[in-house]
Amino acid sequence: MKYNFDKIYNRKNTGSLKWDMMENIFGKDDLIPLWVADMDFPVAEPIKKAIKKRADHPFYGYTQAKESLIEAVCHRLKNKFNWKINPNWIVFTPGVIPAINLAIRSLTSPGDRIILQEPCYHQFFPAIKNSGCQVVNNQLKLSDGRYKIDFHGLESLFHPELGHSPYYKPIKAMIFCNPHNPIGRVWDREEITQVGEIALENNLTVISDEIHGELLFNGNKHVSFATISPEFESNSITCISPSKTFNLPGLNISTTIIPNNKLRNEFIATQIGLSSPNLFAYTALEAAFRDGDEWLEEVLKYLHGNLKLLNEYIDKIDGVNIIKPDGTYLIWLDFRDLNMDGKTLKSFLENEAGIALEEGSLFGESGNGFMRMNIAVPRPLLEIALKNIGNALKE
Ligand SMILES: Cc1ncc(COP(=O)(O)O)c(C=O)c1O
The missing domain is CATH 3.90.1150.10 (Aspartate Aminotransferase, domain 1)
Structure with missing residues (x-):
């Protein structure tokens, strides 16, 4: 070691x-x-070295992502998740939670509803509520020590005849956390496919939080939501980040991949006025993805x-x-x-x-x-x- x-x-x-x-x-x-x-x-070490090298250059001016960084992100997604992305789909964001906040605001009107699956990462609650939306919980089911998605529960949210009032505001999106914090499940291809199909049938955009996607035990494999099909790809906003994988949360950077032009333009329009990640964060991200x-x-x-x-x-x-x-x-x-x-x-x-x-x-x-x-x-x-x-x- x-x-x-x-x-x-x-x-x-x-x-x-x-x-x-x-x-x-x-x-x-x-x-x-x-x-x-x-x-x-x-x-x-390669991350520390890259930051020190950049710090030695005496200019810390306004910054944008370099071509080599964009290449490093594309290469990592291809290499780790077999996802070939178009570089134009990448939006750099100052963290996954900021990105989820932006995604919700770009997809909804006040009062709209967003699905999450409890128990889930606690920052999802304020992200929904502070955007003026309502939380809809599709409770995960624990049986024999393992959590599962309640697909019947998920579908029933869209069917008034199964007990849901038609007067509710529309459900616009779902935060899908994979691997799922705090229960540690890596959802398998079949489970992801079922979620994605329900989303497509019900005009629901999937915000796929894949921040833990490279932290896996025992040969588990992470399947990125968007890689299931072109339809899923086009119906998703995927959040990835070096901050959990490489322990860089103090640098505030993540990458949000939005293949659908309309969704991406609306996301970017919502982001206007907010700062982008800082230059050391860009430096660290490239070093992490290339040499980490x-x-x-x-x-x-x-x-x-x-x-x-x-x-x-x-x-x-x-x-x-x-x-x-x-x-x-x-x-x-x-x-x-x-x-x-x-x-x-x-x-x-x-x-x-x-x-x-x-x-x-x-x-x-x-x-x-x-x-x-x-x-x-x-x-x-x-x-x-x-x-x-x-x-x-x-x-
Ligand atoms: C599932 C999940 N999403 C997002 C975050 C936070 O991401 P960021 O610090 O990039 O906002 C965490 C942090 O633990 C997390 O577990």
């Missing part, structure tokens, strides 16, 4: 949300932070080792179960057998185990009794956290 991910770095006083905001958010600054999706691993794979392979191996460790520990702890993830480094832990309400569970884990996790109910009501754990941390730190949970529960 070229990188030493076991090393615990001191990230305090670096402006890190994960480490420096703990006091504000959890009321304590000495917890082991396993919450926000930010890895405690040092950045890939050695680091990424090592990270994926390391995460696999962390997942194994987590499984070993959790197996020995009564009352806690892991929802087996296909991908992402965010693990959905089921504490429901402990019969604690969400708030009590959260304060128990903070006060008795000394760890900061994300409370399940943040991801929707059905998340009550669950917690989301970020395992992208040095293994020695994860081991302390797991021992603490075991000891706290024994006591």
